[in-house]
Amino acid sequence: MTTSQAAGQTVAGRIGDFLRARRARLQPDDAGLAALPGRRRVAGLRREELAQLAGVSVSYYTRLEQGHSVNASDAVLDAIARALRLDEHEAEHLRELAARRPRHLKQPPPERVDSPTRELMRSLGDVPAMVLGRRTDVLAWNPMARALLAGHVDPAAPDRLEDRPNLARMLFLDPYIRDLYVDWEYKARAVVGSLRLVAGRHPEDALLASLVGELSAQSQEFADLWGDHRVQPCEADRYRLRHPLVGELTVTQQLLAVARSPEQSVTVVTTEEGSAAADSLKLLSRFAGPGTDGKAGADRPLRYPTQG
Structure with a gap:
């Protein structure tokens, strides 16, 4: 071999x-x-x-x-x-x-978001939404999704192939994301279980092999979860978030399959109607809107209280 x-x-x-x-x-x-x-x-x-x-x-x-x-x-x-x-x-x-038979690792083509999916994202308005690739790369997000889940990340990062945000990488290596999820361990198990399913379907994916190797080397928690061999799809679940601007809120994250790109999914974040979490999202939309510098939230990093 x-x-x-x-x-x-x-x-x-x-x-x-x-x-x-x-x-x-x-x-x-x-x-x-x-x-x-x-x-x-x-x-x-x-x-x-x-x-x-x-x-x-x-x-x-x-x-x-x-x-x-x-x-x-x-x-x-x-x-x-x-x-x-x-x-x-x-x-x-x-x-x-x-x-499965032994296969050579292959460099897959870059994942891109097609026009109909971008139109869907725009139609969601203030509903936080992002497009994930099969390796949990963030291929696109709207201002609300970035403000809710990763306001400290460059808004344009998903458009750059060389440094696209990756949900699994951020979850294990980014202290902000670890603090964001109140039950971080639960979210981590879900993401690793989903990656396991993808690895079973695409064992030849060189980029996935590289991601798993990187996270296994830099995070013992990832290595332990990967070695447990649990598999589960990430479809829909409720999470408690501890947001630095609007406080604690409970949201539902749902993954919707992209019909023309079956390896991609749209993650949509919702809250119960009339809940305190819904009010928190409305408040957050103000931070994601135009700032005093005239730039929209999609064009500038959010500033948290700890940043001064």
């Missing part, structure tokens, strides 16, 4: 890494099994116990976990998914890992 092939497998995670991580979550009692005799040397289910639950031979399951069985049927994979109590997203991830 070449170096690039090995790197591609590492970023997505080999099937054995995923299966071992999921086995470690279950105990024999959880699956209704009597524990096998002898001292348990591994956390969770043993290979023999999982093979019994899935109805396959121990030798076959061992070959699969070691990556030596490349023709596992859907029926076998479904049986293993049931034995491990995988949800639909984890089961899909298992099938992708089982079907």
